[in-house]
Amino acid sequence: MSLTFLRWGSDELSLLISLDPAGPPRLLAVGEVSGLPDPEREAETCARLARRALPLVEIQTAGGGRLGTSGKRHVDGALSRTLRCVGHEEGVGDGGARGEPVRTLRVRMADEATGLRVTAVYRLRPGLPVLHAEALVRNAGDAPVTLEYVSSFAVSNLARQLPADERWEDGLSLWLAANPWSGEFRWSRATLADRGLYDVGMVAFGQTGSKNRVAVTSTGSWSSSEHLPMGCLEETATGRALCWQIEHNGSWHAELGDRYDDLYLTLSGPSDREHQWRRRLAPGDSFRTVPAALAVVPEGGLEAAVGALTAHRRATRRSHPDLDQLPVVFNDFMNSLMGEPSTKALLPLIDAAATAGAEVFCIDAGWFDDEPPGTVGPGGVPGWWDAVGEWQESPTRFPDGIGEVIGRIREAGMVPGLWLEPEVVGVRATAATELPDEAFFRRDGIRLVEWGRHQLDLRHPDARTHLDRVVDRLVRDYGVGYLKLDYNIDIGAGTDGPTGSDSPGDGLLGHNRAYLDWLDGVLDRHPGLVLESCAAGGSRTDHATLSRLPIHSVTDQQDFRLIPAIAVSAPTAVTPEQGAIWAYPQAEHTDADLGMVLVSAMLGRIHLSGRPDQLTDHQMGLVREALTTYKSYRHLLPETRPHWPLGLPGWRDGWLALALVARNGTILLSLWRRGGASPTVTVPLPGAAANARPYVLFEAGAQAVVEWDEGGRVLRVDLPVEESAVLMAVEGAGHG
Numbered sequence: 001m002s003l004t005f006l007r008w009g010s011d012e013l014s015l016l017i018s019l020d021p022a023g024p025p026r027l028l029a030v031g032e033v034s035g036l037p038d039p040e041r042e043a044e045t046c047a048r049l050a051r052r053a054l055p056l057v058e059i060q061t062a063g064g065g066r067l068g069t070s071g072k073r074h075v076d077g078a079l080s081r082t083l084r085c086v087g088h089e090e091g092v093g094d095g096g097a098r099g100e101p102v103r104t105l106r107v108r109m110a111d112e113a114t115g116l117r118v119t120a121v122y123r124l125r126p127g128l129p130v131l132h133a134e135a136l137v138r139n140a141g142d143a144p145v146t147l148e149y150v151s152s153f154a155v156s157n158l159a160r161q162l163p164a165d166e167r168w169e170d171g172l173s174l175w176l177a178a179n180p181w182s183g184e185f186r187w188s189r190a191t192l193a194d195r196g197l198y199d200v201g202m203v204a205f206g207q208t209g210s211k212n213r214v215a216v217t218s219t220g221s222w223s224s225s226e227h228l229p230m231g232c233l234e235e236t237a238t239g240r241a242l243c244w245q246i247e248h249n250g251s252w253h254a255e256l257g258d259r260y261d262d263l264y265l266t267l268s269g270p271s272d273r274e275h276q277w278r279r280r281l282a283p284g285d286s287f288r289t290v291p292a293a294l295a296v297v298p299e300g301g302l303e304a305a306v307g308a309l310t311a312h313r314r315a316t317r318r319s320h321p322d323l324d325q326l327p328v329v330f331n332d333f334m335n336s337l338m339g340e341p342s343t344k345a346l347l348p349l350i351d352a353a354a355t356a357g358a359e360v361f362c363i364d365a366g367w368f369d370d371e372p373p374g375t376v377g378p379g380g381v382p383g384w385w386d387a388v389g390e391w392q393e394s395p396t397r398f399p400d401g402i403g404e405v406i407g408r409i410r411e412a413g414m415v416p417g418l419w420l421e422p423e424v425v426g427v428r429a430t431a432a433t434e435l436p437d438e439a440f441f442r443r444d445g446i447r448l449v450e451w452g453r454h455q456l457d458l459r460h461p462d463a464r465t466h467l468d469r470v471v472d473r474l475v476r477d478y479g480v481g482y483l484k485l486d487y488n489i490d491i492g493a494g495t496d497g498p499t500g501s502d503s504p505g506d507g508l509l510g511h512n513r514a515y516l517d518w519l520d521g522v523l524d525r526h527p528g529l530v531l532e533s534c535a536a537g538g539s540r541t542d543h544a545t546l547s548r549l550p551i552h553s554v555t556d557q558q559d560f561r562l563i564p565a566i567a568v569s570a571p572t573a574v575t576p577e578q579g580a581i582w583a584y585p586q587a588e589h590t591d592a593d594l595g596m597v598l599v600s601a602m603l604g605r606i607h608l609s610g611r612p613d614q615l616t617d618h619q620m621g622l623v624r625e626a627l628t629t630y631k632s633y634r635h636l637l638p639e640t641r642p643h644w645p646l647g648l649p650g651w652r653d654g655w656l657a658l659a660l661v662a663r664n665g666t667i668l669l670s671l672w673r674r675g676g677a678s679p680t681v682t683v684p685l686p687g688a689a690a691n692a693r694p695y696v697l698f699e700a701g702a703q704a705v706v707e708w709d710e711g712g713r714v715l716r717v718d719l720p721v722e723e724s725a726v727l728m729a730v731e732g733a734g735h736g
Contacts, residue, residue, distance in 0.1 A: 005039035005046060008090060008105045008122070012129040013296055015122065017107065018050040024083040025107055025120075026053035027155050030131065030242075031296045035161060052260040053156040055080040056107055056120040057135045062146035062278070071211040072273065073257050074149050074266055083109040083118055093123070100125055100315065115141020115283075130312040133267075134291040139281040147279045148272035152246070152289040158233060158263040161240065168263055169193040174256065175232035175243075175302050176216060177572065179224045182557040184538035185569030187302075187648045189234070192256075192263075203261050213257035217274045221455070221508060222490040222539040223249050228573050229542050231256075232302045233265070241297050243305030245573075247543040248290035250512035251275040251493075251505060267292040270505040276493040277505025290509075293543070302648075306572050307641045313543060313575050314638070318523065322530045322550040326577055326605060326634045327415070328357060328627055329532075329551070331484070333364035334609040335558055335584035339382050340373050341366050342397040346405050352613035354412035356620065357627035360482050360530070361409045362417030367402060370394045379451060386452030388421055389429030391470045406478055417482025417530070418474060422467050423515065424453040424489060431466060439463040441495035441511070443504060448491060455491040457507070458514035460498055471522055475529060484553070487535040512544075519548045532580070538566075541573050551605055553580050560584070560597045561723055564672040565649045567600045568658040571642035576604050576660055584610030585623055592701030592724040594619060596672060598626040599698065599725035603637075603660055603670050606630060622700045629698045629727070636662040645669075645683045655681045667730040668697075671704075673719040683715040685730060692732040699726040 005028075006017040016028045016036050028049040029036050039046045060066060060077040067078045088107045102123050109118045117140050123132040133153040139145050159168035169192045178186040192198075192214070200210040216227050223229060229252050232243035244267055246252040251270040256263060269290035270277035279287050295308035317323075330353035337345055341363050353361055366384060368391055369375075375383030393402040409416040425431045425440070432454055439462045441448045441455040448455060456463040474480050494508025502510070519531065533540065533549040537556035546552055554570045557563045563582065570579040583601040585594055601607065612623060640660035649656045654677025660668045667688060671681065685692070690710040696703075704726040705718040719726060 003047065003050060006088065007036070007039075009033070010103065010124050010126070012127060013124060013131055015105070015131070016046070017056070018046070018053065019085050020050065021084070024055035024080060025085045025109060026050055027056055028053050029157055029160065030155055030294070032129070032298050035298065049157050049160065052262045054154045054259070054264050054266070055083060056109070056154065057083070057118050058149065058151040058154050058266055059118065059137070059147065060149040061114075062148055069208055069211060072215070073211065073213050074151065074253070074255055074268070074271065075257065075259065075264065076208070077149065079111055079114065079116065082111045082113060086110045114143070114145050115139060116145060125312070125315055128311055128315065129296050129308050131294045131296070132291060133294065135289045136286065137281070138286040139283055142283055144280055144282045147281060147287060149268065150287065150289050151266045151268045152292040153267045153294065154264065156259065156262060156264040158242065158265060160262060162235065167199060168258075169198050171236055172263070173234045173236055174214060175234060177228040177230055179226060179228050179538060179541065181225070181537050181539060182555055183651065184541070184555050184566050185228070185572060186651060187569060187572065191236070197256070197258060199258060199261065208260060209258040213255050215253065215255045217253040219251050219275050220490040220492050221250055221487075221512070222535060223252065223542040225490060225536070225539040229254075230573060232305055234301045239299040239301040239304070241301050241305045243295045243302060243309060244292060245309060245543055246290060246292050247547070248512065249516065249540060249542050249544040250508050251277070252290065270509055272505075275505040276503055277509065278503040279506050303642075303644060310571070310575055310641055313546065316543075317547040320523075320530070320550040321528060323577055323638060326637060327359035328606045328608060328630065329360040329362055329417070329482070329580065330356075330358035330414070330608045331362045331364050332609065333419070334556075334582045334607070335586065336609045336611055337364070337366070339364065339366040342373070343399065343405055347408060348613040350405070350408050350412055350414075352615070352620070353608065354414055356608065356612050356623045357631070358608050359414055360417055361412070361414040362419065362482055362484050363405070364419040364484065365486070367397065367418060368392055368394055370396050372396075377452065381452075386426040387428040388453070389425035389431040391420060391474070402478065406480070410479070415481040416479065417484060418478065418480050419484045419486060420470070420474070421486045421488060422470065423456050423458070423487055425456060427452055427454060435462055435466060438498040439466075441491055441507070442500070443496050445500060448495070450489045450491055453489050455489065455495075457495055457498065457511050458518050459510050464514070464518055467518065468521070472525070475526055481528065482530045482532070484532040484534055485549070487540060490539070516544060516548060523548070546574060546578060550578060551580050552578050553607065555582070557582070560593065560600065561674060564596070564600050564656050564674070564725070565651055565653065567604065568644070568649050568656045570604065571658070572648070575638075576640055576642065577637040578605065580605035580607040582607045582609055585612060585615060585619065586610050587614040587616070587619070589619070590701065591622065592721045594622050595700030596723055596725040598623065598700070599670050599672070599727050602626065602630050602698065602727050603658055603668060626698050633668065633697070633729070636664075636666065636668070639663040640668070643687075645685060646681075654678070657683055659685070661687065665732070669715075669728045669730060670725065671717055671719070671728070672725040673722060675722050677722070679720055680716060680718045683717065684713065685715055686713050688713055688730050689732045692730050694728055694730045697727045697729050
């Protein structure tokens with residue numbers, strides 16, 4: 001039997017898969033329909049692509065390893081080569097909350113020697129050039145099989161559309177995003193050569209390639225503490241781009257390498273080599289990989305691909321009233337009480353927050369702390385740090401009960417909220433002794449300790465019952481409508497589980513999934529409760545978490561001069577209506593300072609903090625003006641797409657710009673001038689109409705001078721004061 005081909009997809013995105021009776025099915029190409037070869041007319045081209053392509057699912061097993069190569073790359077798994085297609089099905093499934101039909105392709109494969117049954121699952125939503133992928137593995141044999149690596153998605157021939165005389169090492173650039181604490185979303189672009197990946201010329205001598213790779217991995221329970229689980233491969237000349245996100249709240253791995261004079265990409269959750277992950281499948285057992293999403297656009301580069309992913313994120317997240325209302329949240333932590341709340345300290349803040357226009361008031365960390373204010377533990381952290389886990393109010397801080405404060409919040413017209421760090425239990429907490437060892441992360445039978453805390457394993461019913469009781473009590477007894485869920489430790493590779501038989505990486509994966517299931521359970525019981533995602537700033541910025549929680553704290557940055565670079569880049573990974581940015585006004589701020597403080601939060605979710613109770617009437621007037629302005633257009637945010645007219649910012653760039661383009665064509669534009677920058681900037685807005693009308697929505701301090709060039713479609717803005725900002729609108733845009 002000869003090689004046959006399967007074309008599947010939509011007008012926006014299609015796949016070309018080879019079906020070989022003598023080999024595994026392979027994904028030859030992914031992209032727009034016009035960019036895929038036609039097997040009926042281009043048989044030789046398709047056969048060449050098939051030779052270079054990886055199997056649909058790359059699998060490595062203990063006792064199997066790889067064939068034809070060695071090294072660190074996760075390709076050429078021996079078992080992958082023995083898979084044979086046993087059928088495929090196309091269907092239309094439920095689109096979830098939005099009810100949109102989802103097209104699904106399942107390609108079923110089998111390995112007769114081990115009895116493994118492997119299914120590659122692909123999904124497409126109408127109108128989106130975004131592929132959702134995962135793999136299912138089931139042991140239908142009569143002996144156990146130990147998995148060491150399973151790809152969620154694998155694709156090859158990524159350089160196939162480059163001109164014949166252009167080397168892929170120069171013609172393709174790779175975008176990656178470092179994500180340091182308090183400096184999140186640091187995207188950088190470099191050619192593959194600059195990333196260290198070259199065509200070393202060995203294919204001509206019978207080798208598969210360089211044995212090298214560009215790999216980005218994350219180990220542990222902070223999914224984005226070093227890098228975002230994202231990347232983008234972009235053709236420099238055309239702007240054709242392929243952008244991916246791994247939709248997992250734990251360990252993950254992305255790998256780009258060369259193979260037979262072309263390139264491949266594999267995406268996965270945890271693996272044995274990187275994450276101490278192994279899964280032993282007894283007969284009848286099954287395993288599902290973490291999902292991944294891939295946006296492919298013919299032009300526009302990273303920005304166009306991020307726009308497609310933004311639409312995908314909105315289409316695949318849980319619906320919640322908060323995503324329609326977008327209330328302004330006051331939180332007493334950042335540059336404010338900093339973990340030392342009390343009745344005395346909170347009451348003036350509550351009144352000031354209400355005066356400013358806040359609609360939610362969240363009492364942050366420390367409300368449960370019975371130790372004297374200012375007590376510092378051995379690690380330089382607050383005294384309560386290693387005693388959390390009971391989540392009872394402190395009678396020292398709230399002599400008449402926290403109900404007095406919560407009542408004042410409600411009387412002021414705001415929704416009351418509390419800070420919670422549910423996944424950890426301090427070593428000094430009562431819960432640490434009341435819960436069994438099996439309810440915590442352990443390795444070699446020893447309960448893990450990280451920075452004075454134990455990590456709950458939410459697969460254990462006692463751990464989950466403990467947290468359910470905490471949340472239900474806070475909602476019932478305190479009447480809170482908002483919970484900030486923080487997470488300030490990274491527990492490492494994982495746990496060997498309640499029975500001690502898991503690999504650490506698989507134990508962590510099981511807990512990651514149990515945590516998401518727990519979130520779903522909380523929201524099922526309390527559908528109006530708002531749960532905020534937070535983890536040491538933006539250390540858990542992943543779609544697995546953000547598809548469930550409507551608001552996400554993106555950073556812990558305390559310097560208002562540094563936070564703009566984070567605010568501008570945040571929409572690459574978080575939809576604008578979910579990304580919460582701190583705005584922390586202080587009495588010592590100048591008007592221009594206050595403008596920068598406030599504008600930085602006004603194209604996302606406003607997390608008001610600081611000391612509004614200490615502001616002058618004039619300063620409070622500026623804060624009120626900013627929040628009133630925000631409320632006039634926030635209904636547009638859930639339908640905007642991000643645009644970076646000056647490009648994604650460097651950390652120290654002088655001028656920064658973020659635009660959100662609404663469906664009605666209105667462009668919301670924030671501009672920041674930082675220290676050392678010239679007073680004037682030219683902002684190209686090619687999507688605006690010649691007769692567009694730009695105007696200032698909010699500014700503080702010296703007024704911006706704005707000039708619109710109809711012919712060049714550019715905006716010239718002069719900000720006369722360093723460290724200042726302006727928020728503008730441009731109406732009459734040419735397209736949305």
